[in-house]
Amino acid sequence: MQDDNSILKINNVEVKYHEVILVIKGVSIEVPDGGIVALLGANGAGKSTILKAISGLLKHEDGQVTDGSIQFMGQRIDRMPPEKIAKLGIVQVIEGRRVFEHLTVEQNLKVGAHMRKFGRSIKEGLEMVYHYFPRLYQKRNETAGFISGGEQQMTVVGRALMTSPKLILLDEPSMGLAPLLIHEIFNIITRLNAEEKISILLVEQNAKLALNVAPYAYVLESGRIVMNDSAEKLRENPDIKDFYLGMTDLGGRKSFRDVKHYKRRKRWLT
Amino acid sequence: MDLILMTLATGIMVGGIYALVALGWVLIYKCSGVLNLAMGEMTLIGAYVSLSFYSMGIPFLASLLIMLVIGFILGILVERIFLDRLIGEPVLTVIMVTVGLSFFFKGTLEFIWGTDTRVFSPPVFSIEPIRFGPIIIGSVYLWSFMAAIILLVVFVCFFKYTRWGLAMQATADDEMAALSLGVSARYVYAAAWAIAFMAAGVGGTLLGNINGLNISVAYLGLLVLPVVVLGGLNSVPGAILGGVIIGVLQNFCGAYLDQFFPGGVKEIAPFAFMAVFLLWKPYGIWGWERIERV
Numbered sequence: 001m002q003d004d005n006s007i008l009k010i011n012n013v014e015v016k017y018h019e020v021i022l023v024i025k026g027v028s029i030e031v032p033d034g035g036i037v038a039l040l041g042a043n044g045a046g047k048s049t050i051l052k053a054i055s056g057l058l059k060h061e062d063g064q065v066t067d068g069s070i071q072f073m074g075q076r077i078d079r080m081p082p083e084k085i086a087k088l089g090i091v092q093v094i095e096g097r098r099v100f101e102h103l104t105v106e107q108n109l110k111v112g113a114h115m116r117k118f119g120r121s122i123k124e125g126l127e128m129v130y131h132y133f134p135r136l137y138q139k140r141n142e143t144a145g146f147i148s149g150g151e152q153q154m155t156v157v158g159r160a161l162m163t164s165p166k167l168i169l170l171d172e173p174s175m176g177l178a179p180l181l182i183h184e185i186f187n188i189i190t191r192l193n194a195e196e197k198i199s200i201l202l203v204e205q206n207a208k209l210a211l212n213v214a215p216y217a218y219v220l221e222s223g224r225i226v227m228n229d230s231a232e233k234l235r236e237n238p239d240i241k242d243f244y245l246g247m248t249d250l251g252g253r254k255s256f257r258d259v260k261h262y263k264r265r266k267r268w269l270t
Numbered sequence: 271m272d273l274i275l276m277t278l279a280t281g282i283m284v285g286g287i288y289a290l291v292a293l294g295w296v297l298i299y300k301c302s303g304v305l306n307l308a309m310g311e312m313t314l315i316g317a318y319v320s321l322s323f324y325s326m327g328i329p330f331l332a333s334l335l336i337m338l339v340i341g342f343i344l345g346i347l348v349e350r351i352f353l354d355r356l357i358g359e360p361v362l363t364v365i366m367v368t369v370g371l372s373f374f375f376k377g378t379l380e381f382i383w384g385t386d387t388r389v390f391s392p393p394v395f396s397i398e399p400i401r402f403g404p405i406i407i408g409s410v411y412l413w414s415f416m417a418a419i420i421l422l423v424v425f426v427c428f429f430k431y432t433r434w435g436l437a438m439q440a441t442a443d444d445e446m447a448a449l450s451l452g453v454s455a456r457y458v459y460a461a462a463w464a465i466a467f468m469a470a471g472v473g474g475t476l477l478g479n480i481n482g483l484n485i486s487v488a489y490l491g492l493l494v495l496p497v498v499v500l501g502g503l504n505s506v507p508g509a510i511l512g513g514v515i516i517g518v519l520q521n522f523c524g525a526y527l528d529q530f531f532p533g534g535v536k537e538i539a540p541f542a543f544m545a546v547f548l549l550w551k552p553y554g555i556w557g558w559e560r561i562e563r564v
Binding site: 055057060086087091092102110112156159160162 | 433437439440442444445449450451453454
């Protein structure tokens, strides 16, 4: 993973909120051009913060990259405002399906095309989104606040597609969705990666899902990368099995008594 | 009976102007969360600018257009200079800055145009009233109302169909998500102030045509507060409806209560009504149900 065809390089990045709270403590991640990389971790590990550091939204929450650098296609982006980063071709899909509730589905998509100035390219973009998400076409004139959760997630991903991105930062697309829908959305994500050559950095709590989609993954805990390897190796790793896949060595379900020892067994932490 | 109908008609027409000013106010509030207390002075600035050009002999429509351009520029300047650096500061700080702005504007206006009442002369609209059966309405009111309606339609179309309009609505809904799509929040704020300044300016010009122009027109501009509180702070249709309600209310108070309490009923009534209304419906008519402490 250290060859030079990476589209995104995060070097030893440190993030502070309100100038005092250190959230990310020296994280390095690489995303290969045209690849999918997963970022795993529990609640509060700092996954979303890393994505916001890349997209520049961090500044909006009074956060700052205080050390290290972020490079996108050879260009340093950690000091840029979010709209410039978006123009370079990075789009973040914020967690929690944040549609513009009072706009219709199609208007949502059109906001995604805000950076395209010409009517024709907006139309092409809409066609592409409807090609991947035929369901959105049926709902295109409905108010986005009232459609189902799965459709909202599709709207949000489709909206991101409208920016014609090179890299999508996907934050927990599976959150609160039914398994069938999750399956559908992840299918589309892999298709987007294969057909449109869009690189993807995927943040997930559902490690099983993420490791199925991404060939390479990083594991983040309390602001540090504690492990990174190919998906197959991570799936075999006993700790990952225990903590993220919820399996014992025998492949059966864990009993609650074992789970209670969770904290003690995290031996890779300082 | 005729008096009721006539008061109603006049009220609705004045309400149209209030609605226009209120629209600008709601826009700023929705997009950037700034509670703007300088709206009254903004109406006044627009009114004085168009009056000045009109007195130079430029046709009314042309001076209105010039005023729109100047209002646009002033709006962007005010946002750039005063409010841009306050993004992320506590709400109260921002409100106080708008109070400061209102004093600053008022002082500047008195300095440039003095405190005497000025009128559009020769009158823009004919003094001959227009008759609809039993109802008699001054043509000023009718034309003002029509101008307000046209502008409201233009604004609504702008929000619905243009790139920037959609971006502004999106920012109002979810600023973070809009930012992630490459919408520049700073441009959106500036655009909101520019549009608000233009709307206020047109409103002020029309009000100036009705009553003549002096500092007290700023007070009429401040009527946006009861208007928007009534309609719900962040609802555009609410602002329009609120404008009409306040206009009608004011005219009825003027027609029926003024004889008992001479002087200020017309001015106080909207605020008194607002206070009572808030007890009953704290979010306004169409406001988003979320607790806002104003």
